[in-house]
Amino acid sequence: MSKKTETPRSAKRSVTAHDVAKLAGVSQSAVSRHFTPGASVAPKTRQKIIEAAEQLGYRPNLIARSLITKKSNLIGIVLPLNTNPYYQSILEELSYELSTHGYRILLFTNQTGHDSDLLIEEILHYPLDGLILVAVNLSSHLAEECKQNDLPVVMMTRKTESKTISSVTGDNIHGVHTIVDFLLAGKHQKFAYIAGEPQSSTNYDREEAFFSYLASQGFNDVQKAIGYYTYEGARLAARKLLSVSTPPDAIFCANDHMALCALEVAQYEFKLQPGKDISIIGFDDNYLASWDSFQLTTYSQPSKQMVHQAIQLLLEQIEQEDFLPKHIIVKGELIIRYSSRLPLNYQ
Amino acid sequence: MSKKTETPRSAKRSVTAHDVAKLAGVSQSAVSRHFTPGASVAPKTRQKIIEAAEQLGYRPNLIARSLITKKSNLIGIVLPLNTNPYYQSILEELSYELSTHGYRILLFTNQTGHDSDLLIEEILHYPLDGLILVAVNLSSHLAEECKQNDLPVVMMTRKTESKTISSVTGDNIHGVHTIVDFLLAGKHQKFAYIAGEPQSSTNYDREEAFFSYLASQGFNDVQKAIGYYTYEGARLAARKLLSVSTPPDAIFCANDHMALCALEVAQYEFKLQPGKDISIIGFDDNYLASWDSFQLTTYSQPSKQMVHQAIQLLLEQIEQEDFLPKHIIVKGELIIRYSSRLPLNYQ
DNA sequence: TTGAAAGCGCTAACAA
DNA sequence: TTGTTAGCGCTTTCAA
Numbered sequence: 001m002s003k004k005t006e007t008p009r010s011a012k013r014s015v016t017a018h019d020v021a022k023l024a025g026v027s028q029s030a031v032s033r034h035f036t037p038g039a040s041v042a043p044k045t046r047q048k049i050i051e052a053a054e055q056l057g058y059r060p061n062l063i064a065r066s067l068i069t070k071k072s073n074l075i076g077i078v079l080p081l082n083t084n085p086y087y088q089s090i091l092e093e094l095s096y097e098l099s100t101h102g103y104r105i106l107l108f109t110n111q112t113g114h115d116s117d118l119l120i121e122e123i124l125h126y127p128l129d130g131l132i133l134v135a136v137n138l139s140s141h142l143a144e145e146c147k148q149n150d151l152p153v154v155m156m157t158r159k160t161e162s163k164t165i166s167s168v169t170g171d172n173i174h175g176v177h178t179i180v181d182f183l184l185a186g187k188h189q190k191f192a193y194i195a196g197e198p199q200s201s202t203n204y205d206r207e208e209a210f211f212s213y214l215a216s217q218g219f220n221d222v223q224k225a226i227g228y229y230t231y232e233g234a235r236l237a238a239r240k241l242l243s244v245s246t247p248p249d250a251i252f253c254a255n256d257h258m259a260l261c262a263l264e265v266a267q268y269e270f271k272l273q274p275g276k277d278i279s280i281i282g283f284d285d286n287y288l289a290s291w292d293s294f295q296l297t298t299y300s301q302p303s304k305q306m307v308h309q310a311i312q313l314l315l316e317q318i319e320q321e322d323f324l325p326k327h328i329i330v331k332g333e334l335i336i337r338y339s340s341r342l343p344l345n346y347q
Numbered sequence: 348m349s350k351k352t353e354t355p356r357s358a359k360r361s362v363t364a365h366d367v368a369k370l371a372g373v374s375q376s377a378v379s380r381h382f383t384p385g386a387s388v389a390p391k392t393r394q395k396i397i398e399a400a401e402q403l404g405y406r407p408n409l410i411a412r413s414l415i416t417k418k419s420n421l422i423g424i425v426l427p428l429n430t431n432p433y434y435q436s437i438l439e440e441l442s443y444e445l446s447t448h449g450y451r452i453l454l455f456t457n458q459t460g461h462d463s464d465l466l467i468e469e470i471l472h473y474p475l476d477g478l479i480l481v482a483v484n485l486s487s488h489l490a491e492e493c494k495q496n497d498l499p500v501v502m503m504t505r506k507t508e509s510k511t512i513s514s515v516t517g518d519n520i521h522g523v524h525t526i527v528d529f530l531l532a533g534k535h536q537k538f539a540y541i542a543g544e545p546q547s548s549t550n551y552d553r554e555e556a557f558f559s560y561l562a563s564q565g566f567n568d569v570q571k572a573i574g575y576y577t578y579e580g581a582r583l584a585a586r587k588l589l590s591v592s593t594p595p596d597a598i599f600c601a602n603d604h605m606a607l608c609a610l611e612v613a614q615y616e617f618k619l620q621p622g623k624d625i626s627i628i629g630f631d632d633n634y635l636a637s638w639d640s641f642q643l644t645t646y647s648q649p650s651k652q653m654v655h656q657a658i659q660l661l662l663e664q665i666e667q668e669d670f671l672p673k674h675i676i677v678k679g680e681l682i683i684r685y686s687s688r689l690p691l692n693y694q
Numbered sequence: 695t696t697g698a699a700a701g702c703g704c705t706a707a708c709a710a
Numbered sequence: 711t712t713g714t715t716a717g718c719g720c721t722t723t724c725a726a
Binding site: 014016017018028029032033036060061062063064065066067068069 | 705
Binding site: 014057059060061062063064066067072074077081082083085088089091092095096104105106107108109111124125126127145148149150260263264267268269287288291292293294 | 361404406407408409410411413414419421424428429430432435436438439442443451452453454455456458471472473474492495496497607610611614615616634635638639640641
């Protein structure tokens with residue numbers, strides 16, 4: 001009784017254009033045409049197709065379509081989704097803006113520190129229209145692979161040595177210089193740096209700019225601790241920097257996420273009053289920075305603008321045969337809040 | 348000179364199994380077999396294929412494969428990616444655990460408040476192996492559609508009236524009762540509630556439980572303001588609740604995100620000391636709740652466990668023909684921190 | 695173990 | 711405007 005009969009049909013057979021055609025009494029290509037914007041179908045035929053499709057609950061299989069159109073409308077996105085709130089904003093904006101262009105997101109998250117090459121290897125098995133790498137380091141080996149496969153790629157908040165890959169980054173140099181100028185105007189005396197992932201281009205740029213600019217102003221005794229761009233890492237780093245006899249009166253953190261943690265360590269563990277006893281400055285202007293609990297002074301990386309630029313770059317690559325890689329630097333601005341001491345007579 | 352010759356070839360033609368076969372001097376099906384785990388290929392043939400594939404940089408097109416295997420290894424995920432940090436954790440864990448099962452994520456974000464029916468309509472055009480809806484309300488109309496299309500669906504942190512869709516939710520009732528018991532033990536006198544999205548099942552459950560349990564204990568004068576599960580909404584709601592002559596000494600917020608905001612409003616705008624002048628309690632235990640700046644008392648919705656359950660449920664549905672919908676409630680626990688007044692002699 | 699052939703669901707010539 | 715046909719890149723019978 002419960003024994004299966006001749007039609008197991010475990011593989012779900014979805015409704016196809018062929019089914020609709022049969023029911024409507026037209027050809028399968030007529031059905032295809034009806035779902036192709038701008039194709040010519042007689043009103044009468046169209047009506048029959050609409051009814052049949054409606055009745056069967058037919059929806060064109062977009063993936064099958066892509067096989068022949070060579071356009072999947074799929075954009076791969078790789079980003080670290082740890083607790084750093086900045087990437088949440090980036091992803092949200094990517095999702096929103098890509099959808100307005102008719103693209104869908106195939107999402108890949110990479111564990112921070114993991115080798116992203118394996119992941120990207122895997123990604124190349126999908127017929128993507130483009131790839132956006134957020135805060136991911138791309139080996140020049142794989143950069144070449146993407147190039148060879150004609151896969152448009154844009155890196156966000158990172159650069160690769162291979163100059164063939166376009167990138168959108170914040171203005172690390174201008175940002176750091178602005179921050180240092182601000183700190184110097186505030187008569188800070190002892191500086192420290194909480195570094196991000198040492199491997200990353202962003203950390204390299206920010207660290208290099210911070211130390212060399214300070215050195216040029218006569219400050220050579222600048223402390224450093226590595227926070228690896230994580231909250232936990234920053235906790236240890238901040239403790240280390242503050243646990244000395246004469247702690248710094250200014251800490252620049254390579255991103256906001258770490259700065260927020262440093263702020264808490266200074267405030268709750270070392271009983272220092274940010275903006276008075278110590279100045280803490282971040283980089284990003286993530287959405288927590290403006291919260292009353294933090295009021296973090298920071299240099300902004302305008303995520304909306306950067307996402308917009310990245311998508312424009314990607315679209316250009318998709319459309320143009322002979323696109324030349326561009327490296328866009330999006331200027332931010334110093335957002336002054338209460339985590340830092342103001343220069344006297346500051347307006 | 349720069350004029351294009353006979354081969355425009357603008358459509359990028361990727362390397363196919365056929366190309367590899369030709370170069371290796373074998374049939375295309377041999378190539379396919381080599382990339383099929385467990386298929387029988389002679390070592391000699393295999394070697395030739397490996398070399399040819401390597402030379403051409405061949406990778407099987409996973410999407411083309413899915414057309415015939417009827418398995419895309421794609422899971423659709425819909426979730427709101429506003430600034431609520433809880434969903435970032437959920438997405439991260441979904442991504443991680445799904446990848447261990449060989450699944451990839453097709454990501455769809457829905458604007459809070461937007462009609463998700465249109466979005467899901469769109470989603471049904473993709474040959475997904477499953478769909479996970481996070482904090483999204485699903486109309487019973489579309490629930491039926493999914494059922495008809497044999498698309499396995501699991502809802503997280505929401506339920507739908509249609510009992511055909513499986514769900515994983517936190518223990519709203521137990522959570523609220525635990526919270527109320529704790530507040531009563533702390534001798535709180537005046538209660539208020541900041542509501543989430545009025546349409547959502549979670550808000551309904553929490554609100555209903557909060558008000559009816561308090562009423563059963565003789566507290567009928569309980570204030571309410573709607574925060575729509577957003578930070579901004581909560582700000583207005585908190586201000587409203589606190590701007591009266593005798594403000595509440597206990598506010599329960601329908602999620603942590605709003606509770607964090609309420610905490611800030613109480614502290615920075617109304618100069619109230621949380622845990623002393625006022626108790627604020629949330630729901631979720633998101634990653635900010637434990638930060639020193641907040642120390643929010645809350646009832647946890649263990650995201651890791653919930654994600655695990657949701658994926659299990661989805662996998663069961665994918666594998667079993669005759670799966671019956673399940674509704675899993677994951678118990679959390681009261682996490683007592685400093686945003687709430689402790690009962691006397693509390694241990 | 696291998697290749698030929700059919701076909702997944704669809705689009706896009708082409709001819710009628 | 712329509713149907714016929716070929717074929718996207720792949721897997722999977724089926725015979726050899």
